[in-house]
Amino acid sequence: QKEVEQNSGPLSVPEGAIASLNCTYSDRGSQSFFWYRQYSGKSPELIMFIYSNGDKEDGRFTAQLNKASQYVSLLIRDSQPSDSATYLCAGVYNFNKFYFGSGTKLNVKP
Amino acid sequence: GAVVSQHPSRVICKSGTSVKIECRSLDFQATTMFWYRQFPKQSLMLMATSNEGSKATYEQGVEKDKFLINHASLTLSTLTVTSAHPEDSSFYICSAARRSGGVSTGELFFGEGSRLTVL
Numbered sequence: 001q002k003e004v005e006q007n008s009g010p011l012s013v014p015e016g017a018i019a020s021l022n023c024t025y026s027d028r029g030s031q032s033f034f035w036y037r038q039y040s041g042k043s044p045e046l047i048m049f050i051y052s053n054g055d056k057e058d059g060r061f062t063a064q065l066n067k068a069s070q071y072v073s074l075l076i077r078d079s080q081p082s083d084s085a086t087y088l089c090a091g092v093y094n095f096n097k098f099y100f101g102s103g104t105k106l107n108v109k110p
Numbered sequence: 111g112a113v114v115s116q117h118p119s120r121v122i123c124k125s126g127t128s129v130k131i132e133c134r135s136l137d138f139q140a141t142t143m144f145w146y147r148q149f150p151k152q153s154l155m156l157m158a159t160s161n162e163g164s165k166a167t168y169e170q171g172v173e174k175d176k177f178l179i180n181h182a183s184l185t186l187s188t189l190t191v192t193s194a195h196p197e198d199s200s201f202y203i204c205s206a207a208r209r210s211g212g213v214s215t216g217e218l219f220f221g222e223g224s225r226l227t228v229l
Contacts (some may be wrong), residue, residue: 008151034218043203043220044154088154090218098144098205098218102153 003027004091006101014109019076021104023089026070030091033072035063037085038103044088047074079108113137114206116221123194124229131189131224133204139184140206144218145177148201160187194228201225 003026013019023033032051036044050056050063050072062075076083086103093099113136123129133143141162146154158179159167166179176198178190191198204221 041201041225043223045220046217049217097156097159099156100146100154 004089004099004101006087006089006104008102009105010107011104012107012109013079015079015081017079017108019079019083019106019108021074021076021087021089021106023072023074023101024070025072025091027091027093028067028070030093032092033063033065034090034092034098035061035072035074036088036090036100037083038088039085047087076106079106081108081110084108114140114204114219114221116204116224118224119222120225120227122227122229125195126193128190128192129194129226131191131202131204131226133187133189133206133221135185135206135219138206138208140187140208141184143181143187143204143206145179145187145189146203146205148203148223154203157189162187191226194226196228199226199228 005024034049035047037047038044048058048061048063050065053065053067056063060077064073084107086105088103089101090098115134115136117132121129143160145157147157148154156169157172160179160181162181162184168174176192181187201223203223205218207218
């Protein structure tokens, strides 16, 4: 199995703060990385993906990829209580196989 | 957007029986679908890759005779848990990657998941 590592948390941030979620991966052959949000008892839903080094912004979310350090992160600006969920990082191999980290639980306190 | 539908969402069965879970891509053709299993507070574990018209590819440690996968059409894959036991109780999730011109667009769409409880 390919390895994607995440801190399980929980990560607690106050409402309006920036939440920073991190992920490392072991296989340099991975092509791209995805961030999914999963509410308890539900399937994951896509937030965004990144495949080039650097930052990618989408609304309140910014994904960062550093291939040299094998490190991926997700920043959530102006965090809301509705952002409270488990965030899954996934690496893609062979262009279609997704391997997931164990997820980081985020709590945004009002 | 693309939608992947999974059925049933919940199933309770007795030990020793078989359970079939269906996964449908509703508005795109999926030559490849993926089946994941997720235990409480754990990651999604890839079980197998379902290939339309051919045999599924199983991940290491997954028993192919226990988890039967059939991908008979471009929009339907089924997972059958045979002779289910309590340790098979889990959240099973299917997914499909949308492709354009034979190349994955990179988006993986998930079904709603099926929670299996084996008594």
